[in-house]
Amino acid sequence: AQSVTQLDSQVPVFEEAPVELRCNYSSSVSVYLFWYVQYPNQGLQLLLKYLSGSTLVKGINGFEAEFNKSQTSFHLRKPSVHISDTAEYFCAAASSYKLIFGSGTRLLVRP
Amino acid sequence: EAGVTQFPSHSVIEKGQTVTLRCDPISGHDNLYWYRRVMGKEIKFLLHFVKESKQDESGMPNNRFLAERTGGTYSTLKVQPAELEDSGVYFCASSQMDVLDRAAGELFFGEGSRLTVL
Numbered sequence: 345a346q347s348v349t350q351l352d353s354q355v356p357v358f359e360e361a362p363v364e365l366r367c368n369y370s371s372s373v374s375v376y377l378f379w380y381v382q383y384p385n386q387g388l389q390l391l392l393k394y395l396s397g398s399t400l401v402k403g404i405n406g407f408e409a410e411f412n413k414s415q416t417s418f419h420l421r422k423p424s425v426h427i428s429d430t431a432e433y434f435c436a437a438a439s440s441y442k443l444i445f446g447s448g449t450r451l452l453v454r455p
Numbered sequence: 456e457a458g459v460t461q462f463p464s465h466s467v468i469e470k471g472q473t474v475t476l477r478c479d480p481i482s483g484h485d486n487l488y489w490y491r492r493v494m495g496k497e498i499k500f501l502l503h504f505v506k507e508s509k510q511d512e513s514g515m516p517n518n519r520f521l522a523e524r525t526g527g528t529y530s531t532l533k534v535q536p537a538e539l540e541d542s543g544v545y546f547c548a549s550s551q552m553d554v555l556d557r558a559a560g561e562l563f564f565g566e567g568s569r570l571t572v573l
Contacts, residue, residue: 380564385566387459387565387567388498388546388548389564390561393561434498440511442488442503443488443500445497445498445499447496448495448498
C-alpha cells in the first residue's frame with residue numbers, strides 16, 4: 345500500500361536546540377518526496393523537495409532533509425530552531441500524479 | 456499575485472444538510488486538487504482536476520460528494536447530505552504542472568475550509 349509515515353505526532357524542543365522530524369515512506373510510492381509546513385491559520389507551504397540528485401536537500405528557513413533509499417526515510421532537520429518554527433510539518437510523496445501525505449508532526453518550540 | 460482562496464473558512468451545519476465549498480486556484484494553474492484532513496490524521500487525497508476534467512477521483516469517499524470545476528477555473532465541492540464523519544478541514548491546492556513533473560512538483564494550498572457537522 346502507498347503510505348507515508350510520520351511516527352511523532354508532536355515534538356517539543358527548546359529554542360536554539362536541534363530538531364529532527366522523522367518520515368518514512370513505503371517503497372510503492374515514487375521517490376519524489378516533499379516536506380510542507382503549516383503555520384497557524386495558514387495554508388500548507390513547501391519547505392523543500394527531493395526529486396533526484398544529491399540526497400541532502402536544503403529548503404527555506406534553514407531546514408534540510410536527507411533522502412535515504414535503503415531506509416526509505418526522508419527526515420527533516422534543523423540545527424537550531426526558533427520560536428517562529430512552531431508549526432505543523434507534513435511529509436509527502438508523489439504517487440500517480442498526486443501527493444500522499446503523512447499525518448503530520450507538530451513542532452512546539454519553547455523559550 | 457493572489458494565492459489559492461477557499462470559501463467559507465468555517466461552516467457549521469446539521470447532519471443531513473448540504474454544504475458547498477468553493478476553491479479559486481491561482482490563475483493559470485491547470486491542476487486543482489481537493490484534500491481532506493480529519494481530526495489530526497493524515498491529509499487525504501480526494502480528487503484531481505486537470506482543467507475541467509476529473510483526472511483522478513479515487514479518493515472521493517462516496518456519492519454524497521460531488522466536485523465540479525466550471526470552465527477549468529474555480530471548483531466546488533458539495534456534500535449532500537452531510538454526515539457526522541464528514542467533519543474535517545478541506546484543502547484545495549493548485550499547480551501549474553503535475554507533481555511528477557521534475558520542473559515543478561509544488562502544490563500551492565489554500566487555508567482550508569473547516570466543516571463541522573453536528
